Amino acid sequence: MSRVVVVGGGISGLAAAYALATGPNPPQITVLEASPRLGGKLAGAEIEGVPVDLGAESVLARRPEGVDLIRAVGLGDDIVHPATTSAGLWVGDRIHAIPPTVMGVPVDPSATADVLGPEAAAQVAHEADLPAPALTEDVAIGRFVADRMGSAVTDKLIDPLLGGVYAGKADEISLAAAVPDLYAKLRTASSLLAATAELRELGQKRAGQPVFAGVVGGINRIITALEQDLTARGVQIRRKLTVRRISRTPDGFTLEAGPVPAPTYLTADAVVVAVPAAPAARMLTDLAPTASTELAAIEYASMAIVTLAVRKRDWPDTATGSGFLVPSVEQRTIKASTYSHAKWAWSAEAGGDLAVLRASVGRLGEEYLLQRPDEELVALAAADLRKAIGLQAEVVGSLVTRWGGGLPQYAVGHLDRVDRVEAAVADVPGLAVCGAAYRGVGIPACIASGGKAATRVLEHLKALETMAK
Template sequence: MSSPTAFPDASASASKPAGDRLAVVGGGITGLAAAQAAARDGWRVTLLEADTRAGGKLALGAVAGVQVDLGAESLRARRPEGTGLAREVGLGEDVVHPATTAAGIYSRGELHPLPGGQIMGVPGDLRALAASGLLNAAALARVRADRLLPRTPVEGDVAVGEYVAKRLGREVVDRVVEPLLGGVYAGHADRLSLAATVPQLAALAAAGTSLANGVRDLLMTRSASDAGTATPVFAGIRGGVGRLPSAVAEDARGHGADVRIGTGVRTLIKTSGGWRLELSDGTALDVHAVLLAVPAPEAARLLSGHAETAVRQLGGIEYASMAVITLAFPAAALGPEGLPGSGFLVPPVDGRTIKAATFSTAKWPWMAHAAGNLVILRTSLGRHGEERDLDRDDEDLVKAALSDLGEVITMAAAPVDAHVQRWMSALPQYAVGHLDRVAAIRAALPAGIAVAGAAYDGVGIPACIASARNAFDTIKEGREQP
C-alpha cells in the first residue's frame, strides 16, 4: 500500500483551520451535494464512489433514441433544496414543471381520478373522495364515521395503515393510501412509520381526534400560506433529472473537490488526527472527517469496530427493490383519445404487476418535443418483500407491463423500444420507530463521522440534499469546537 497523504493535526484549534480535509463516501446525489457544499465552504474534499459512474439512482438512458430518466424523473418543487441546487450548478433555466398533474388510480378495473384534498391519500375533502368513485357507499360511510368516533389515543410511533384504518376504515387504506405511499417508498402502509413518512399527520394522531377534520384544517392552513404563490408541487429538469449529478460533480470540482469514480473504501481506521481510509485501488487517504453517504448496509460495514450500536441499528433498516420499465410507442398506436392525464397508480390489493405508470411525453413538454412522433411511457413495479417479479427476464417484465397498461389505455401496436432498469435494494423502508432508530445511529457515531442519505431523513431528492448539508454542518460544528 502506498503512503497515505499527510496533513497537519489541527484538532486543537478553536475554529476551522485552513485545509480541513473531508472524505465523502458515496457519489449519489447525497454525497455529491455534501461534497459540493464542503468544497464551496473551503474544505479540501475527496469524494469516493465505488461504481463506474456518479449519481446513484439518478441516471439517464435512451429509449428509441430519446433521452429519458431511468430513475427518479421529478423532484418536489415546494422544498427548495432540489430546485435550489439545480440553479446553483447552472441548470436553473432548465428547471421545468409538468404540463399536467391530473393523475388517476386504477382500481377494480376502472380508472378513477386521484381525489384532491388529501395528504398521502388520507382525505380531508370527503366530497372529493366520494366523487372519485374509489370507495363504495359502505366504505364512504365508514370514512364519515371518523368525525363521530371517540378519541383514538396514540403513544409514540404507529404504522400509517394501522392508524388510518382505525379512524377511516380499511378500504381507504387499501384503495387510496396504499398506492400513494407505496409509490414513494415501495413499501406497505401497515409497516411504514407515520412519524417518518407522513410527519404532518403525526400530531393529529397524537391528538387522537377526527383525522379527516385534521387533514382538512391542515390543507386550509397550507392553502392560506400558499396564497399568492404559484409554485407547482413538482419540478423536473429539461433533458432529465439525471443531468443533475454530473452538474453537481462539475461544480464541486470547480471549487477544488477531488471526485473519484470507480474507487471504493475498504476500511476506516481511526488515527490521532482523524481517519484513514484504505481504498480499493491500494492507496490510503488521511482526513479529518468522513461523511458516509452510502446505503445503510455499507455504512454498517465501514463502521464495524468503531460504533457497534450504530452498526446494529443500521442493520435494522431494510430495503425494497424495484424496476422501471420505459416504453416507446408510435403516437398513432394509442388511438384518438390519447393518454388520460400524467399517469396512474395501482393499489396492490388488486394484484397487478405494476404499481404505477407515468405518461412521460404527456407530463413533460421537453420530452414530447424530443420524441417527435413517439409517445414515451414508463411503469414501475416491486414492493418490499414482494420482489419476486424482478427475477423474471426483461422480456417477461415488458409483457407484464404491457398487459396491465392495456387494461387502461388503447395500444394498437407493439412498442418500438423498451428498457428495463432494475434498482436492487434501492428504497429504504421507514418502519415504525424509524426516527428513534436514526437518532440512535447518530448518537452512537464516533467523532469526525456523519451519515446522510435516503436511509435517514427522507427518500426524495430535496430530502437527500438537506440530509447532506445537515451532515456537513454537523462535521463542521465538530471541527469548530475547542
C-alpha cells in the same frame, strides 16, 4: 489543509461535497464512489434518441433544497414544471380520479365513493364520531387508518399513494416518518378527518405554487452539473473504489478501500458516510458499533422502472392526465405508470412522433418479479397498459432499469432509530452520515441531509483549527 473524504457519490454525498466546497475555508475533498458512475438512484439514458430519467424524475418544489441546488450548479434556466399532475387510480376495470387526500388519507368522505364504494365511504364519514386519536407515539399509517376509516382506505388509497413512494407496505410504514405533518396534527386533532381537512386547507393556501419541478432533458442532469462544478473547485472524485472499513487514528481517520488482496488506504481529518444503510453499517462496525447495529436493521425494497416508447399516433385518446397508480390488492404487475410525454413538455418535444411512458414494477417482498428477463417485464407492463388504458400500440423501444435495494423502509419507530444513529455518530468527532436512510427519501431531503453532514464536519474542522492555534 484539512482533508475530508465523502464516501458515496449519490445525490446526498455530492450535496455534502458541494456544501463543503462552497463553504468558508473549504478543505481538501475527495469523493469515493464504489460504482463506475456517480448519481446513485439518479440516472439517465436515451430511448430511441429521447432523453429519459431512469430513477427519480422530479423534485418536490415546495422544499427549497432541490431547486436551490439546481440553480446553484447552473441549470436554473432549464427548470420546468409538469404540464399536468392529474394522476388516476386503476381500480377494477377502469381508471378513477383520485379523491382529495393527504398522502392517501381522505379529506372528503363523499369524494371517496367512486373508488371505495358507498359502504366504505360511509365508514370513512363515521371516523369523526370516534374518540380523538390523541397520538403519543409512532404508529403504522396503514393499520392506524384502517382501524379508524376501514381497510379499503388503506388498500385502495394509502397503499398506492404512500406505498409507491417507498415501494413498501402501508401496514408497516411509520406515520411519523412518512407524513410528519399529519402525525403532528393527530396529537391534538379531534379526528383524522379534522386533521386532513386542516392540512388540506393549509395546502390550498399555496395553490398556484408548483408542487414539483424537473429539468429539461431529465432531473439526472443535476449529477453531471454537480460533478463539473465540484471538479472545477478542486474536488477529487474517484470511482470504482469501495470502502470496506473506517478506523479512528490519533490524527483522524483511515479508510480501507479497494480489493482485499490489494487494499487502498486513505487518511482524513473528517469523513462523511453517504451510502445506503447496509454498507454504512459494515463500514462503521468498529468506529461506531451502536450506529452500525441500528443501520443494519433498516430494510430496503427493490423495484424496477420499465420505460417504453410508442408512436404518438397510436396513443389512446382516453388516456389523459399524467398517469395512474395501482393498489397492490388489484394484483397487477405494474404499480404505477407515468406518461412522460404528457407530464413534461420537453419530453413531448424531444420525442417527435414518439410518446415515452414508464411503469414501475416491484415492492418490498416482490424481488421475484425483478428476476424475470427484460423482455418479459416489458411484455407484462405492456399487457397491463392494454388493460388499463387500452394501449394497443407497438412498443418501438424499451429500457428496463432495476434498482436492487433501492428504497429504505421507514418502519414504525424509524425516527427514534435515526436519533440513536446520530447520537452514536456524534460520539465520534469528525464523523457524519447522510442519505435517504435517515429523514427523507426525496431529492430535497437527501440534499438537506448532505448539507447537515457538511455543517457537522466543518464545525469539527473549525474546532481542530482553534485547538492548533
